Amino acid sequence: MTEQLIGIDKKDLTAKAAEMSKNGFRLVQIGCTLTDSFEITYSFDKDYVLHNLRMTIPQTSPVIPSITESYLCAFTYENELQDLFGLTVTDMKLNFNGAFYQTAVKTPFNTGVPTNPEQKAK
Amino acid sequence: MATLGIIKIVMGWAVSKPATRLYPFVKREPFANSRGSIAIEIEKCSMCTLCQKKCPTDAIIVKRQEKIWEIDRLRCISCAACVDACPKKCLTMITAYSPSVSQRGIDSFVQAPAKPSAQASAESTSPSDE
């Protein structure tokens, strides 16, 4: 049941988001997986079919542009990425600057310590 | 009138038997399938530690050498994964839930050492192993 997944570059993101919004897609989620680099997935849906865009960002420069220009509801996901993973999102319309997701440990999903026991053993 | 609907219901319940029960004087009978807490028949246990491996919260501790099976009642979530995993079927889920306690503790079950049988042919452990 996995629908299409296409790669996208950082510089094309805002233009592609504007195009999706014009074509009637709604934003479903923005998620991030941290392996050697940040793999950020933007999921859009129309008529029950999911279209995913994947952007890979190296750990050395964790800055991404915002899509709140086309999708205002993205502010929750982008603030969550800032607060949990330590990414920086530029040009966000409603930027809480770290005050959205209040946790005892800063950036709990990106502490630099691998938790997977297999990885720890390496 | 707009509020007649709820008045009818409230009046009906005011004159009939209440929907609540007078706990703790009247206790609730659990269903046959209710998941309460774990009970063990310690004589059947073979100390294989499969239950310890399957427990999602690490509530079970099996000490193979001393033949002790322990469970932390407050960590147990009554999921019955250990019941499904036990090869000797010595674990059961009983309907009585573990009561509230005022401090943490562990329930221990010690297996009595096996009596040396008359035909102790393959037994290499000495009977003084107590």
Place this chain on the structure above:
Amino acid sequence: MAQRTIVPFGPQHPVLPEPIHLDLVLEDEKVVEALPSIGFIHRGLERLAETKDFNEMTYVAERICGICSFIHGQGYCQAVEDLMKIQAPERALYLRSIWGELSRIHSHLLWLGLAADAFGFESLFMHSWRVREAILDIVEETTGGRVIFGSCKVGGVRRNIDNETLKSIKGRLKKIELMSREITKIFETDGSVKRRMVGVGVLSKEDAYALGAVGPTLRASGHAQDMRKRGYAAYAKLSWEPVVETAGDCFARSIVRVREVYQAFDLIYQAIDKIPDTEVEVKVTGNPPAGSETFMRVEQPRGEVVYYLKGSGTKFLQRFRVRTPTFANIPPMVVMLKGCQLADVPVIVLTIDPCISCTER
């Protein structure tokens, strides 16, 4: 120029089932802006998936939330089955649908009680929860637990319900349906309920779609979108249509949930009539393959929930991400709160059915 004050709403508040914080900027009694802030119940369950066996992770996934717990477990198991290309047997799919609809009924009855409590209608609150107890008794009889069902596993379900029990459940559910009709009729017709909810917190059709609303919040604004139409579990074989209202205010959202309760009763009757006689689980061996990933979307009582799973070849998953419906409903809530009176804030916050422990995992 009226003076502006900032009133903090939450995290502790009598109407909130779970803690969320809102900074309300007020001009006299009117709300001008609302700024949300979450994180009070963050348990880091997504990181836990990286250190727990994927079979044991089912128990953790169920405990993401207490009210919508069964469907979290079902969605997680379906996602792992999709990763490992396992097909659960037919009877397991029907049983999952029956338990899923029972979960939906009890969640909506709970919500109706909380909504009545939000505007002070205590007797309606108590009676809704009295009817809900009858549903929980059926759940405990079949699964062993009232709130945490513990019945989903990767490859099927852990317990079977035999056909006589299913017939007796159908008889009892018909009586429970009559009891709940008494309660929901009050919701639909009572004047005091209508005065608090009609015309309050209006969300227009375009706004609902553009802001990413899901679930009853979206369906009350005129969009017929329900993830069960994607046909997972046994829903493709049952005949039903999404419940839609057009007014977009709090009253419309309540009516959508009331009608969904009756739709759920009807779906359970259909499933009990059509359930086949097969086994209920298949054996699962191996691990999710490395590099495999899946998006699984399931309909919870609150809306669409998305599970993203990435396998790593070992028994630990590399990534487990849950995007819950309340997280997607926060932007529409913030927009709805603009321009409302302070006394309407609890009612509006409750009509999106906030389940904050889902939101923060």
